Amino acid sequence: MPNPAHAPSWRLVCSLIAFAAFVVVLASGRALARDLDVPYVPTPQAVVDKMLELAGIKSGDVLLDLGSGDGRIPITAAKKYGITASGVDLNPVRVKEAKENAEKEGVTDKVQFHEQNLFETDLSKATVITMYLLSEVNMKLRPKLEKLKPGTRIVSHAFDLGDWKPDKSEVVDGRNVYFWVVRENMIRETNAGKAAD
Numbered sequence: 001m002p003n004p005a006h007a008p009s010w011r012l013v014c015s016l017i018a019f020a021a022f023v024v025v026l027a028s029g030r031a032l033a034r035d036l037d038v039p040y041v042p043t044p045q046a047v048v049d050k051m052l053e054l055a056g057i058k059s060g061d062v063l064l065d066l067g068s069g070d071g072r073i074p075i076t077a078a079k080k081y082g083i084t085a086s087g088v089d090l091n092p093v094r095v096k097e098a099k100e101n102a103e104k105e106g107v108t109d110k111v112q113f114h115e116q117n118l119f120e121t122d123l124s125k126a127t128v129i130t131m132y133l134l135s136e137v138n139m140k141l142r143p144k145l146e147k148l149k150p151g152t153r154i155v156s157h158a159f160d161l162g163d164w165k166p167d168k169s170e171v172v173d174g175r176n177v178y179f180w181v182v183r184e185n186m187i188r189e190t191n192a193g194k195a196a197d
Helices: 004-035 045-055 072-081 092-104 135-146 186-196
Strands: 062-066 084-089 111-115 128-131 153-157 168-172 175-181
Touching (some): 045 168
Parallel strands (some): 062 084, 062 128
Antiparallel strands (some): 153 175, 168 175
């Protein structure tokens, strides 16, 4: 039993430990908030279905969802079209949820989710890229998208890619869905369009 004379120092030690734990939690929470480029807002299932329809999903496609949230786009693609799909998200809570959802839907053999920065993600293996980000994030990502293999299809919920005109666009329950196909000399054509303006 501690000596009563030492009680204040024990209280001080306990207080310091509690304060240190609080600082660690606060710092990690701030780091997560700083690192997340896009808040989590789930895409309605009707919009998910339209995104995949516009993409013209076919056998052999490989889908990559940027900012995959609860995983509903890759999971739907795997269930409905039988393709392999993956998603990346910075939020570990969402990645865990997506993996659990894939297990519930029985598609863990076709779907994977990774906790990583979408700007550091290798996009080259995907034939279809889906995203529900923000305008500024889309524009920051655009140079990487323009360099993708010709024929790669890109579908975005709600936000476009600036002056890169979509090949198709539709409205589902008041929400915009945009579709592009990457073509040869995409960067040269985009720069030529800007010069003409």
